[in-house]
Amino acid sequence: MKSTMPILTLEKVSKRFGGLHVVDDLSFCVPRAACTALIGPNGAGKTTVFNLVTGVYAIDAGRVLLDGKDMSTMASRQRIYHGIARNFQNIRLMPHRSALENVLVGQHCRNSGLRGVLQPVNLIPRNRWREEARAALADSGLAQYERAAVGGLPYGLQKRVELVRALLAKPRLLLLDEPAAGLNPRETDELQERLSVLRRERGISMLIVEHDMNFVGALCAHVIVLNFGRRIAEGTPDQIRDDPLVREAYLGVDAKPRPLERHAS
């Protein structure tokens, strides 16, 4: 693949729920091996974009291209096999299962078929897949929690487990829906460091929905702003901060100029 080709392209994508245009003629590109932020006020359609890219909802019009390949009509289940993994705005793990069992699910797309399904990941301690999952948990500082039921873990640790699960799918494109929401400042810094390492060392492309503009500014070179399902601005974090349309979308027309991050955190 050409390294300049965007990892993800949306071409005139639309989605309506009844009469409501949740995503309206939306086009944008997500550059390869970079972190891109998708921001916008509540209800702008950010999570819907994720759901359209992962196939949770079928798009009404337009195209979604991954690495130039049209995914628009691909079944949601197939998309992770092509390298799209995601987390969820509200943590969605198996609460009664251990952290290890939860992240083992992430490997499914690399170890499927009958042989994969019958892989004795919970029987043989030295199983290759099990070892890989344990190492990934250790990498994220979760080694001591691998046997703990995730439902009993603190929120921040559950978010980390969810990230490890997505990473074990070895994605090319990682969609993160509010990864820093609910984290304390120290956890947010750790996450930011971790994501930039993942981008640098593994070349994972990321599209990140996030309200914390300090986090976005530190991590993302490129920001796309949505409002009412449309792209209203695009550029570097600094350009976005000064964009009058973005200010208007967040603060209203009469608002005095104020740093965006005050509002956004």
Added chain:
Amino acid sequence: MSGYVEGILVLLAINVVFAYGAFLPIAAGQLNLGIAGFAAIGGYVSALLSNNAVVPAPVAIPVGGLAAAMVALAVAAPVLRTRGIYLALATFALGEIVRAAILNIEMVGGAAGYPVAAFIRFPTIAAFAAGVALVVWLLFATRFGIAITAVHDDERVADLMGLNVRAFQIAAFALGAGFAGIGGGLYAHHFSYVEAQYFGITLSISIVLYVLFGGTRSVLGPLLGATIFTLLPELLRGSAQWRYVLFAGIVIVVMVLRPQGLVTGMQMPRLFRDDGARLRTGQAQ
């Protein structure tokens, strides 16, 4: 071994097999109230085989299980399309259809029942029960067990993780039906007689109760549930009229105290867990 003890142990072993038959679909998030129907298919098919084809019982019984699994595969697509209470009703209806069909098949005696010539004793039945338990335990030590739980907990996430949700549900349903069929075959060949009336909704509900009582999150749950449900009424024999009242009372109390069942998957790790894991989450989901 006295006849009484052997009789109880035989029932226990057969109930364990039945319980695993109900456990598999329940673990995948599907209540199968037609377990007795699949048990009937297994019982009658294996009886026909051992009576007419001179197949030894230990061979005929797994073939009966296979027949039940095949029927489950054939009906899975429409039946598993329904959810929740509708799925329970659809599987219940399925069980009743099987029973009604058998009542009308003259070749197996219709309502008069069907005598079975071959006879198996406790050791054979126990071996089958142990085999079924072992297969389920092994299966749940593989990715299959984790996938089934993932499908049970959140179908959407399971789908996005690349799991074929429908295929796992069908596999759990058909495997469970197969085990129920084996249980039916064991029953037929020990009691030397099968009749359609035995395979009614009462049997289906009892089997589902074993699993709910024992716990649906651990492979030990069905074993424990079936054991308690088989042995407890015997232990309460002291008061002949009241024993089922007492038994039902105990069941209700336990289900109130432990709605998740007696054993859950995380009990073993919990014994070794560290302090960090004991922290409570601030954001209950």
